Amino acid sequence: MLELNNISFKVEENGESRTIIDDLSISFEEGGFYVITGPNGGGKSTLAKLIMGISELSEGQILFDGEDITDKNITERANMGIGYAFQQPPRIKGMTVEDLLKIAHKGDLPEEECCQYLADVGLCPKEYLSREVDNSLSGGEMKRIEIATILARDLKIAIFDEPEAGIDLWSFAKLNETFQKMHKEKNHTIIIISHQERILELADKIIVLENGKIKTMGTKEEVLPSILNQVNGTVCAIQGKELFNE
Numbered sequence: 001m002l003e004l005n006n007i008s009f010k011v012e013e014n015g016e017s018r019t020i021i022d023d024l025s026i027s028f029e030e031g032g033f034y035v036i037t038g039p040n041g042g043g044k045s046t047l048a049k050l051i052m053g054i055s056e057l058s059e060g061q062i063l064f065d066g067e068d069i070t071d072k073n074i075t076e077r078a079n080m081g082i083g084y085a086f087q088q089p090p091r092i093k094g095m096t097v098e099d100l101l102k103i104a105h106k107g108d109l110p111e112e113e114c115c116q117y118l119a120d121v122g123l124c125p126k127e128y129l130s131r132e133v134d135n136s137l138s139g140g141e142m143k144r145i146e147i148a149t150i151l152a153r154d155l156k157i158a159i160f161d162e163p164e165a166g167i168d169l170w171s172f173a174k175l176n177e178t179f180q181k182m183h184k185e186k187n188h189t190i191i192i193i194s195h196q197e198r199i200l201e202l203a204d205k206i207i208v209l210e211n212g213k214i215k216t217m218g219t220k221e222e223v224l225p226s227i228l229n230q231v232n233g234t235v236c237a238i239q240g241k242e243l244f245n246e
């Protein structure tokens with residue numbers, strides 16, 4: 001349903017071209033649950049922004065349900081059913097959480113449904129419905145409200161950029177349940193950028209992105225053990241070095 005065909009993203013840095021996304025091709029299937037992971041700076045958020053139309057491709061093509069959307073802007077892609085929850089959500093002064101959920105839903109949204117979306121991200125609806133989406137909200141609250149707006153939308157693809165960032169353990173557990181529920185009950189394609197093992201465990205497919213290229217892609221059974229081995233190996237190496245230094 002979403003096909004990335006040989007896409008690249010290059011930037012000019014000190015008069016030289018730097019490749020951030022390097023000739024990448026991925027096919028996302030309808031209803032699939034994908035988790036994109038990999039080292040910092042590997043190109044994950046850039047990839048999400050290219051899918052959403054926030055950044056423009058340098059090369060390549062994006063097809064959505066067979067239609068070429070390469071030249072479509074963010075609003076057109078949003079109207080086609082692609083949604084993106086930012087790594088650092090923007091704040092909108094003068095707008096309440098309830099207004100924001102209703103705008104996201106694009107139509108009448110009864111109060112109890114607004115409340116359900118807030119409860120799904122671990123927020124107490126009564127406390128938050130009339131709050132302004134401004135600087136008075138903490139980073140973790142803002143992040144969860146942003147995720148609730150994605151839940152309120154009628155999407156075909158929902159992209160979440162590090163939903164775990166700044167979120168406490170209790171809300172994180174609730175969020176994991178919500179992603180599972182979303183996957184079971186709706187036929188959304190879910191793409192989550194994450195470094196969290198518990199989110200990786202939810203995936204149908206894991207994509208490891210490094211230096212703008214796919215390092216590994218496969219089912220969680222195929223990919224997760226090697227990621228955990230690498231991480232454990234690194235921890236052992238670091239511990240060994242500390243011991244050596246002592």
Ligand SMILES: Nc1ncnc2c1ncn2[C@@H]1O[C@H](COP(=O)(O)OP(=O)(O)OP(=O)(O)O)[C@@H](O)[C@H]1O
Nearest residue numbers: 011012013020038039040041042043044045046047
């Ligand atoms: N518009 C831009 N101009 C210059 N450099 C950019 C631009 N966009 C991204 N980059 C660089 O591209 C690299 C990839 O960034 P990106 O945010 O996609 O990484 P990431 O995999 O999401 O990292 P993290 O895990 O830290 O969130 C980084 O080195 C970043 O500084």
